[in-house]
Amino acid sequence: MANKADTIISTLITRSRKPLLDEWLARQATMAGSGAIAADGDVKEYCTRFLAELDTGLAAGEVGDIRGAGWSGMRELLEEVSRSRAGKGFTPSETASFVFSLKAPLFALVQREAGDNAARLADELQSATTLLDTLGLYTVEVFQKAREEVIARQQEEMLELSTPVVRLWEGIVAVPLIGTLDSNRTQVVMENLLQEIVSAGAQIAIIDITGVPTVDTLVAQHLLKTVSAARLMGADCIISGIRPQIAQTIVHLGVDLSVTSKASMSGALELALKRIGKAVVERKARPAAEVS
Amino acid sequence: MIVEKDETIPVRTSEDVVRVRREVRERAVALGFGLVDQTKLVTAASEIARNTLDYGGGGELRIECLRDGNRRGLRLSFSDRGPGIPDIERAMTDGYTTGGGLGLGLSGAKRLSSDFAIRSSPGQGTVVILARWK
Ligand SMILES: Nc1ncnc2c1ncn2[C@@H]1O[C@H](COP(=O)(O)OP(=O)(O)O)[C@@H](O)[C@H]1O
Ligand SMILES: [Mg+2]
Numbered sequence: 001m002a003n004k005a006d007t008i009i010s011t012l013i014t015r016s017r018k019p020l021l022d023e024w025l026a027r028q029a030t031m032a033g034s035g036a037i038a039a040d041g042d043v044k045e046y047c048t049r050f051l052a053e054l055d056t057g058l059a060a061g062e063v064g065d066i067r068g069a070g071w072s073g074m075r076e077l078l079e080e081v082s083r084s085r086a087g088k089g090f091t092p093s094e095t096a097s098f099v100f101s102l103k104a105p106l107f108a109l110v111q112r113e114a115g116d117n118a119a120r121l122a123d124e125l126q127s128a129t130t131l132l133d134t135l136g137l138y139t140v141e142v143f144q145k146a147r148e149e150v151i152a153r154q155q156e157e158m159l160e161l162s163t164p165v166v167r168l169w170e171g172i173v174a175v176p177l178i179g180t181l182d183s184n185r186t187q188v189v190m191e192n193l194l195q196e197i198v199s200a201g202a203q204i205a206i207i208d209i210t211g212v213p214t215v216d217t218l219v220a221q222h223l224l225k226t227v228s229a230a231r232l233m234g235a236d237c238i239i240s241g242i243r244p245q246i247a248q249t250i251v252h253l254g255v256d257l258s259v260t261s262k263a264s265m266s267g268a269l270e271l272a273l274k275r276i277g278k279a280v281v282e283r284k285a286r287p288a289a290e291v292s
Numbered sequence: 293m294i295v296e297k298d299e300t301i302p303v304r305t306s307e308d309v310v311r312v313r314r315e316v317r318e319r320a321v322a323l324g325f326g327l328v329d330q331t332k333l334v335t336a337a338s339e340i341a342r343n344t345l346d347y348g349g350g351g352e353l354r355i356e357c358l359r360d361g362n363r364r365g366l367r368l369s370f371s372d373r374g375p376g377i378p379d380i381e382r383a384m385t386d387g388y389t390t391g392g393g394l395g396l397g398l399s400g401a402k403r404l405s406s407d408f409a410i411r412s413s414p415g416q417g418t419v420v421i422l423a424r425w426k
Contacts (some may be wrong), residue, residue, distance in 0.1 A: 182310070213313070217393060249331050249332050253396050254399060255396060
């Protein structure tokens with residue numbers, strides 16, 4: 001690869017920055033999907049900074065590898081552009097087009113500059129293509145990562161505890177706990193839950209923890225507090241949905257969940273019915289036989 | 293023993309504790325840990341992460357993927373620059389708590405791990421290292 005100090009690109013960026021910038025901005029404005037891009041008020045600032053960083057990076061003499069210190073400003077800029085676009089709902093190609101749209105105006109200038117020197121032109125275009133491709137792909141990489149972060153955050157928010165209280169039978173309610181029990185809201189949610197158990201006039205509350213991914217000592221403490229408060233208010237609790245791996249883990253933690261528990265919700269319901277003096281029985285073959 | 297992957301994540305908010313569990317679970321799954329091993333390690337991590345946040349005033353977690361011959365493991369190092377633990381033996385006792393908890397986090401996390409180490413000096417902070425091998 002040619003010594004960077006004397007590449008056509010670095011010369012052009014120094015000498016023809018203004019026309020190059022105008023040409024690049026014009027191109028982005030007319031591109032497909034430019035609706036969103038046109039609405040990105042920061043485009044001009046980003047482009048100006050990009051050309052300055054390109055200059056810096058080229059001066060540092062690393063064209064094949066943008067991980068070096070010379071490109072740190074460029075990486076920062078591209079991260080900023082990608083994250084901002086990921087947040088605004090741009091597609092990955094709209095994001096990458098920020099870089100790729102520079103190709104045409106830049107190559108046109110390079111061609112004019114190289115004149116008849118075909119070998120030099122080929123060489124210059126080759127390294128310019130490689131560089132812009134690398135930078136463009138970097139924006140996609142960052143974009144992808146930013147999207148994943150957004151999704152992970154949304155999932156976490158969805159995991160915020162939710163507790164519908166379901167009346168299963170006269171005197172029996174079920175409370176499926178779904179989500180993480182260590183947010184600040186947990187205490188409040190558990191108190192509301194107690195309130196509902198009471199207003200439903202429930203004698204038995206089945207708390208199902210199938211939807212709680214991790215049962216650590218904090219979760220166990222919330223459960224124990226809820227169970228004993230419910231008991232004070234006249235309702236007995238049964239905990240269901242303790243998966244085998246969770247049961248083992250609780251034992252190792254040393255937590256004494258001295259609460260009636262059942263592996264499944266149906267097992268818990270059966271027990272609850274029994275406690276209030278009801279039973280689910282097999283229906284006789286002929287309905288008539290039921291009449292006694 | 294070689295460290296194949298090494299990453300540091302913050303433990304400064306309640307959301308970070310949720311993230312710690314997710315990251316630890318992801319890595320345990322990637323190393324081929326079974327459901328029981330995953331659950332034990334994630335639960336131990338949750339305990340120590342919460343201590344780092346609640347008692348240590350926040351800190352960070354370093355996650356390392358280990359290989360020792362054919363064995364694969366995960367090592368989690370939690371560190372904070374909080375007040376430290378004046379009496380480690382006491383803190384490791386089942387039921388001992390200064391924060392109204394169950395007092396089973398440290399001792400429980402130790403029982404859930406293959407290796408467990410704790411270092412702390414008053415005024416300097418606390419480091420808890422736990423590892424679990426497949
Ligand atoms: N990172 C830490 N910094 C300072 N003190 C700690 C730290 N971790 C644990 N401790 C102390 O050890 C005690 C026991 O911790 P733990 O077993 O997790 O129980 P709990 O969190 O329920 O109090 C805590 O109450 C606290 O006094
Ligand atoms: Mg604790």
